[in-house]
Amino acid sequence: MNQSTNQNQKPQFQTKRPLSDFESLNPTREDDDSIMDGFHYKSGRRYHFLEGVKYPLPCDTDETYRLKINYSISRYCWKGNIFYSPLENELAKGGIRVLDVGCGPGGWLLDMATQYPNSTFVGVDISSMIPKDQQPSNMGFLQCNIHNGLPFPDDTFDFIFMSHMFTSITENQWQDVVDDLVRVTKPGGWIELMEGEYINSTSGPVTREIQTQLTILMRSRGINMNIGPSVYKYFENIEDLEDEIFTSQTVTPLGNGTVGELAFKNFKASHFGVRLHEYMGISKQELEDMFKISQKEMDDYETSLNIHRFYVQKKIYSAKSEDSW
Ligand SMILES: C[S@@+](CC[C@H](N)C(=O)[O-])C[C@H]1O[C@@H](n2cnc3c(N)ncnc32)[C@H](O)[C@@H]1O
DSSP states (O other): OOOOOOTTSOOOOBOSSOTHHHHTTOOSSOOOHHHHHOEEEETTEEEEOOTTOOOOSOOSHHHHHHHHHHHHHHHHHTTTOOOOSSOHHHHHHSOOEEEEETOTTOHHHHHHHHHOTTSEEEEEESSOOSOGGGSOTTEEEEEOOGGGOOSSOTTOEEEEEEESOTTTSOTTTHHHHHHHHHHHEEEEEEEEEEEEEOOOTTOOHHHHHHHHHHHHHHHTTTOOTTOGGGGGGGTTTOTTBOSOOEEEEEEEEOSSHHHHHHHHHHHHHHHHHTTHHHHHTOOHHHHHHHHHHHHHHHHHHTOEEEEEEEEEEBOSSOHHHHHTO
8 A cells, every 4th residue: 555654744633622632643644635636527516536536426515415314324224323343331431542434424423422522533534524613522534545545553543433435445445445444453453344235135126227237337447336245354364353253234224114215315316426327328317217116116125225234353462463572
């Protein structure tokens, strides 16, 4: 990974608190200024346009709103259990450092920072979507491109969380990203991933056609839409991690019921966000019509999306530290 280690630059954390708490994290880079120039606009939406960044969704106000709703749906589907790693006591006691990678509008971070006021929470994302005045004082944000490496020294965080990043990471990038998560996790710390499963057997024919088209479009960008259930494989065979990978699963209903309708709206908006109709060579209205049939189908097929969690602990004593004896 191409990681800059210029320690002389001042960190540019967005935080209400005096920077001292966050400076102790020793960020190795300041905000990635180049990110600010790397946009292009298509059909009235704003997108990232940076080398190595294949993220297909827009970065604008509508998308920020969609991600906020998505987080609320996810929290509901997990019955309010927003993390599974066994850190409840430590978080409550305080002094724990937590990183949310690709934090988006920061729903998870805001919940966590409010619930555990004595621990420190940091979000990184290529887009800055969290209004500073909404940040509790134990929370900071740093804008960066994770594909340039996380801008923190080794062994910095007690808990690393990363959710719904499968459209941000190509199959070729996954192992590097996971290796970097492990690098910045303290020995004994935990890493938790949460990823959706885009297609399963509950889709009707029109829904499946839409899902197939998006899967092909994403594949052309190197993104595997169906990687969610198997991202745990990137944890396997990492010397510094314990062997046991814990898992959990829930479902999001699509199309039916109050939550299902909201989830469907969000699901549909993400397809328009990547301009699937342009790729399919059809009009916006034609894709809209397909979604109308898709929503009707969802009732009959009881369509749902699975969401998976994987969490694993970094060894307290790694082979590296034993070697250095
Ligand atoms: C689908 S959203 C998930 C947001 C949040 N984790 C959640 O679960 O609600 C993906 C996020 O990844 C961010 N992202 C995409 N590519 C990135 C990159 N190269 N570096 C950092 N963040 C990136 C996007 O800006 C977006 O906020």
